[in-house]
Amino acid sequence: MNPVKLGWMHLRISALNELQYRANFFLAAFNALLALATGLIVIGLVYSHTESLNGWSQPELLIVMGVHVFIGGLIRAFVEPNMYQLMQDIEEGTLDYTLTRPADAQLLVSVRATSIWQTVDLAIGLIVVAIGVVQLQTATTVAHVTAFILTILLGVVIIYCVWLMITTAAFKLIRVDNMVQMLQGIYQAGRWPVSIYPLWLRGGLTFIIPLAFAITVPAEALADRLAGSTIALAVAFSAVVMLVTRLIWRWGLANYSGASA
Amino acid sequence: MERPPVVVEELTKIFKVPVREAGLRESVKSLFKREHKMVHAVAGISFEVGAGEIVGFLGPNGAGKTTTLKMLSGLLHAESGKADVLGHTPWQRSKELLSQITLVLGQRQNLAWDLPALDSFDLNKAIYQIPTADFERRRDRFVEILDIGDIVTKPVRNLSLGERMKVEICAALLHGPKVLFLDEPTIGLDVTMQRRLREFVLDYNAVEHASVLLTSHYMADITALAERVIVIHHGKILYDGGLKVLAEEFGGEKTITVHAEAVPAAHDYGGVIEQTAVKLSIRVPRSDVASTTARLLNDMNVLDLSIEDPPIEEVIERVFATPKDEA
Structure with missing residues (x-):
């Protein structure tokens, strides 16, 4: 069936589910504002000592931070809930039912769960990005915004794939909570543009846990720092990551033994 | 002749399971060197299930029943052998096949926990792409037969085990599957609820002419639903045939009761x-x-005399007592 429709049906169901737990909204909003305040204070401190951080001005860094919050919100709202559910289903054997559905199993496990309240981060992230853009000295054109949207989409795809690949290891290892927590830790590194890190770490953050494509590249698009070749690289890279993820997913399914009755 | 909906030939499934002795020392040792044991969960079984036929699948815990059902519904890949369900190899998981079968696991729940079952029914309608008319016809009929009109609007978490099983089986059949794999659908239910579910399965089978492969530890389920049983033990088939014949073949003794x-x-x-x-x-x-x-x-002044087959439970127990090397 149409993936968009399927995703929408599930989104609707899990939203209905989540709406029963209103307190979660206040919790998510409080968390998001706290994280934002800490981030702003740190940026403020850094720029009270210097004009630019490895070539990045304060408004540019605000954009990076906004994208970081935005993508983080997407991960927490749509990616992580599904990955935790998948992990739990593999451990408890409840994936059985999902696999008997006449729809693509990878699609099904990727759209089942949503933490709808985490979308508060999306709003906050976009506001921070907007403030950064307004403070920029240069004019922002339609081309910049288009490149931003395109690279954000590619970034989301790449992040989703990486998370799914790691979770798929649960087919073999059963418990992978630690790895997912590690991903959350590494994600914090995306708060800063990858170009400020030493070369070895930059490589890791670009191609192993590709935060560069998910966060720095979209921010670069808005800050007029993006080369066309980087977009091409992002497209090619996400295509490769999607293909590899698909293969790993298939391998995982073939290894699924289910928990015994 | 038309090909039977389920054909299984020499089907085998081997699980690799880690083994270790109890205790901390052994746990630490197994971190570095893990020992595995090969378990032949299903060891070359062959059978067929005809169109509209209900077959009871009997065996003690760990006999390979659930593993077989999971292979036939496409969850597990077989090690060797062939399985054909409605013309498809199940573990290739073609959408065409999956939309025509259903798997009900009595010990697992399928419906969204926090939502009324009706919402999950709608989701199934979308996933299985059930035409609205068919969906509504079946839904309304199931709701009536199972008497779940009040239940389907309550969140699933608020339902009793029996109520939940009723909505589970309803959800599992809304797409009108032609082959049903039911794994202990009545487990944990009280006698009345068990009978209700049995009647429901019989009705569905009669109306939709669906094939059913059913496991249960309650012999009442088997005697009420299945005329034919397959007995599986240690991954191999011990018996495949009529329930009555099974009693004759394995129930070597009869019970004579006299009142004198x-x-x-x-x-x-x-x-x-x-x-x-x-x-x-x-x-x-x-x-x-x-x-x-x-x-x-001759010896007594007999007032009444009866000769009975032993209860089917006893027969089954005798069958299961077969040592592994004879299986």
Whole structure:
């Protein structure tokens, strides 16, 4: 069936589910504002000592931070809930039912769960990005915004794939909570543009846990720092990551033994 | 002749399971060097299930029943052998096949926990792309037969086990599957609820002419639903045939009960099940039934006499007592 429709049906169901737990909204909003305040204070401190951080001005860094919050919100709202559910289903054997559905199993496990309240981060992230853009000295054109949207989409795809690949290891290892927590830790590194890190770490953050494509590249698009070749690289890279993820997913399914009755 | 909906040939499934002794030392050792054991969960079984047929799948825990059902519904890949369900190899998981079968696991729940079952029904409608008319017809009929009109609007978490099983099985059949794999659908339910579910399955089977492969530890399920049973033990098929014939083949003894004016305290008629001053129940080999009955009639002033097959539970127990190397 149409993936968009399927995703929408599930989104609707899990939203209905989540709406029963209103307190979660206040919790998510409080968390998001706290994280934002800490981030702003740190940026403020850094720029009270210097004009630019490895070539990045304060408004540019605000954009990076906004994208970081935005993508983080997407991960927490749509990616992580599904990955935790998948992990739990593999451990408890409840994936059985999902696999008997006449729809693509990878699609099904990727759209089942949503933490709808985490979308508060999306709003906050976009506001921070907007403030950064307004403070920029240069004019922002339609081309910049288009490149931003395109690279954000590619970034989301790449992040989703990486998370799914790691979770798929649960087919073999059963418990992978630690790895997912590690991903959350590494994600914090995306708060800063990858170009400020030493070369070895930059490589890791670009191609192993590709935060560069998910966060720095979209921010670069808005800050007029993006080369066309980087977009091409992002497209090619996400295509490769999607293909590899698909293969790993298939391998995982073939290894699924289910928990015994 | 039309090909049966389910055809299984020499199907085998081997699980690799880590083994270690108990204790901390062994746990630490297994971190570095893990030992595995190969478990033949299903060891080359062959059978068929005809269109509209209900087959009981019997076996003790760990016999390979659930593993077989999971292979036939596409969850597990077989090690070797062939399976054909409605013309498809199940573990290729073609959408065409998956939309025509269903798997119900009595011990697992399928519906969204926090939502009324009706929402999950709608989701199934979308996933299985059930035409609205069919969906509504089946839904309304199921709701009526199972008497779940009040239940489907409550969040699933608020339902009792029996109520939940009713909505589970309803959800599992909304797409009108042609082949049903039911794994202990009545487990944990009270007697009335078990009967309700059995009647529901029978009705569905009659209306939709669907094939059913059913496992249950409750013999009442099997006797009420299945005329044919497949007995599986240690991953191999011990018996495949009529339930009645099974009783004859494995129930080597019959029970003779007499009511008489006076039952002798000491006698050698056979193994005593129950004895009072006026009643005697004994177990005798099938071949001795006629001669023993004659002796009883001759020796006592018999008021009433009955000869019965042993209860099916007892028969099954005898079958399962078969040692592994004979299986």
